[in-house]
Amino acid sequence: MKEKETGMGERIRRFSTSLIVEHWVHVFAFVVLVVTGISQKFFSLDLSRWLILKLGGIDNVRLIHRCAGIVFMVAASVHIVGASVGIVLKKRQPSMVITKNDLTDAVRDLRYYLGAENSPALCDRYTYKQKFEYWGILTGGLLMIATGLVLWFPTFVVGFLPGQVIPVAKALHSNEALVIILLIAVWHIYNSIFSPEVFPLDTSIFTGYISRERMSREHPLELMRIENRTQDEAGRKRRRKARKLETEEMSR
Amino acid sequence: MQKIRRILVVLIPLLLAGAALTDGADAKDIVLSDEAGTCLGCHGKQGIVKTFENGELLSAYVSPEKFAASVHNFLPCSGCHSDFSSDNHPSRRFRSKKQYQIKTSRECRRCHGDQQLKENPIHAGLLRAEGEGKPAVCTECHGAHSVSPIKGGKVFASETQYCLGCHGHPLSMAFRNGEQLSLSVDKKLLDTSVHGKLSCSDCHYGFSSEEHPQRIFKSGREYTLASSESCRRCHFDKYSKTIESIHYTVLSKGNLKAPVCTDCHGAHSISGGSRERSLTTKRCQRCHPAIYDVYARSIHGKALFDEKNQDVPVCIDCHKAHDILNPHTLDYRERIPTMCSNCHANKAIMGKYGLSTDVVKTYLSDFHGVTLGFYRKQRESLDKPARPIAVCTDCHGTHNITSTRGTDAAVLKANLVQRCQQCHKDAPRDFPNTWLSHYEPNMKSAPLVFLVNLLYKIFIPVLVVGLFLQILLHIWRYAVDR
Structure with missing residues (x-):
């Protein structure tokens, strides 16, 4: 987590390049899966029919859906393995783990919204809202992968599981898809686009940087930790810059 | 010498009559010959009967009015009855009426020579038959004492009556391959047919009381094919539908056995759509006996034949009557659920038998049904799917559909898994349970x-x-x- 100074104000590095890439991969897989999946779920709508015919027929749409499913599956696996390795081997802070604080934060925020508190909860790297979304999507995604595979290879699955697994998997896949879409469309899109705190767009996942001002408001605990850790370096940097300005003025 | 005189007796009055006709055709006051007057003295009264050796009877009565109206009214009786005269009335013996008629017909030919007769195709045909030992009887068609010319002569009540003048009698036509076709038409059947009010020439165009062209066909089948062309002059909608049919395709590829209009509908006995639906199936049976037998044993066939049930589908309900499509195409296959749903989605019909109408709905919302819906749409566009998708008949059978009622669930499942395996090659035993069996999940x-x-x-x-x-x-x- 580096700190950087710009003309507009301080920016703080929030996401590494690999996380930015990962987000893009998920955006791509998600959009393709939703477009090809929802048009199959609501097959009787005119829009779905038009789309499926435009994509070259139902068999093509199913093929595209499965390909995007593989991309999603790989990306999710990479994420889970990467996070596990990071936590277990590199002793990284497990920032997404839900703690007792998240519950108290949520209650405090609710009281704040209702006017019972004067300030919102102080959050760390990820707020309870972000954790809720993350775990919702992660568990939902795993369910989608599992049920998707069952639907892809029904004859294999029924070899060792009862037949009713298939319609159950279909019901789960179809309903859970709706849950995930609603989470993204309502919660994620609100929080990263329409929320007055970030409007018109929270660019941090695309640029990797977040403003210090937003950081202090949304993730004050993390900011504090960063600044403590990098205080010396930051001070040095500032002094260097001041010296540079001084010499420039003198030379003028 | 006597022969010449006899010819003159005939010829002179003929020439005179010819002159009289050219002078004024409206000369009505024709005077019968003295000889005719003498003969009619007896033969103009009812009751004189000729008996043949075989017991047949023939009335020897001659209606003076009809004779006077005939074209031969100017002739003396002996002009035709050459053995007789006013002072000579020989007694003759004939084996049968037919023998007598044949003998009499020879009298006609004395004036109406072969050369003249050959010009008319009907007569030419009769002359050919005579050569083969089947002599014709002129009076059968033309009458005897009431003989009239064909052209502008006797006025018939209708064209049909005119045609039946000959075609009401045993007549036949020979084809080049030696086949014979009876040309006689049963008046009763004709009257009861839906075309009872039509004139013969409405269908047999080119023929009339004026014209009777001679046509030569290779075979009876070729004649049938040519004749059925008549139907489209009125029934063009049906004709244009048949053009799309598999029967027409097969026919145009050279298979003359493919059915045409008259093969199913009949010709002179043509009747309206049959109210008794099992009769329809009999028409198809003629060419498709094996399928008919399978159908007759199915749940639908049994109900039709055993219970006289008129709700069950017959051949034409699925295959249609005129635009019968090739049932082996994917296109046809994809129409099957629509065919079944004509009845199985109809609450009024299914209610009678306690059958669920959910079967179609659940199929269409399931994997196979949804895929089918898109395949049908895709068939109209460029991305034509080449893969068949399971439709009703894949599990239930086609002509051999049986009821699942009263069958043990385990047996049904064991049978069903075999059907699944036709597409899902390694479907395990429990695979039928992956499907919700036409129920909304509950x-x-x-x-x-x-x-x-x-x-x-x-x-x-x-x-x-x-x-x-x-x-x-x-x-x-x-x-x-x-």
Whole structure:
């Protein structure tokens, strides 16, 4: 987590390049899966029919859906393995783990919204809202992968599981898809686009940087930790810059 | 010498009559010959009967009015009855009426020579038959004492009556391959047919009381094919439908056995659509006996033949009557659920037999049905799917559909898995259970599916409401803080 100074104000590095890439991969897989999946779920709508015919027929749409499913599956696996390795081997802070604080934060925020508190909860790297979304999507995604595979290879699955697994998997896949879409469309899109705190767009996942001002408001605990850790370096940097300005003025 | 005189007796009055006719055709006051007057003295009264050796009877009565109206009215009786004269009345013996008629017909030929007769195709045909030992009887068609010319002569009540003058009698036509076709028409059948009010030439165009062209066909089949062309002059809608049919395709490829209009509808006995539906199946049976037998043993066939049930489908309900499509195409296959749903989605019909109408709905909302829906749409566009998808008949059978009622569930499942395996090659034994068997999922048929759907039905609205409340609160607080 580096700190950087710009003309507009301080920016703080929030996401590494690999996380930015990962987000893009998920955006791509998600959009393709939703477009090809929802048009199959609501097959009787005119829009779905038009789309499926435009994509070259139902068999093509199913093929595209499965390909995007593989991309999603790989990306999710990479994420889970990467996070596990990071936590277990590199002793990284497990920032997404839900703690007792998240519950108290949520209650405090609710009281704040209702006017019972004067300030919102102080959050760390990820707020309870972000954790809720993350775990919702992660568990939902795993369910989608599992049920998707069952639907892809029904004859294999029924070899060792009862037949009713298939319609159950279909019901789960179809309903859970709706849950995930609603989470993204309502919660994620609100929080990263329409929320007055970030409007018109929270660019941090695309640029990797977040403003210090937003950081202090949304993730004050993390900011504090960063600044403590990098205080010396930051001070040095500032002094260097001041010296540079001084010499420039003198030379003028 | 006597012969010459006899010829003159005939010729002179003929020439005179010819002159008289050219002078004024309206000369009505024709005077019968003295000889005719003498003969009619006896033969103009009812009751004189000639008996033949075989016991047949022939009335020797001659109606003076009809004779006077005939074209031969100027002739003396001996002009035709050459053995007789006013002072000579020989007694002759004939074996039968037919023998007598043949003998009499020879009298006609004395004046109406072969050369003249050959010009008319009907007569030419009769002359050919005579050469083969089947002598014709002139009076059968032309009458005897009431003989009249064909052209502009005797006025018939209708054209049909005119044609039946000959075609009401045993007549036949020979084809080049030696086949014979009876040309006689049964008046009774004709009258009861739906075309009873039509004239012969409405169908047999080119023929009339004026014209009777001679046509030569290779075979009886070729004649039938040519004749059925007549139908389209009125029934063009049906004709244009048959053009799309498999029968027409087969026919145009050279298979003359393919049925045409008259093969199913008949010709002179043509009747309207049959109210007794089993009769329709009999027409198809003629060429498709094996399928008919299978159908007759199916649940539909049994109901039709054993119970006289008129609700069950017959051949034409699925295959249609005129635009019969090739049933082996994917296109046809994809129409099958629509065919079945004509009855099986109809509550009025299914209610009578306690059958569920959900079968079509559940099929169409299931994997196979949804895929089928898109395949049908795709067939209209460029991406034509080459893969068949399971339709009703793949599990239920086609002509051999049987009821599943009263069959043990385990047996049904064992039979069904074999059907599944036709597409899902390594489908295991429990594979039929992957399918909800035409039921909307409920606690009894598919409890797990039902519960999953129910839980999400509760969870999703709660989630959405919760998220929106959170968002609204957030915005509200933000606005208050400013």
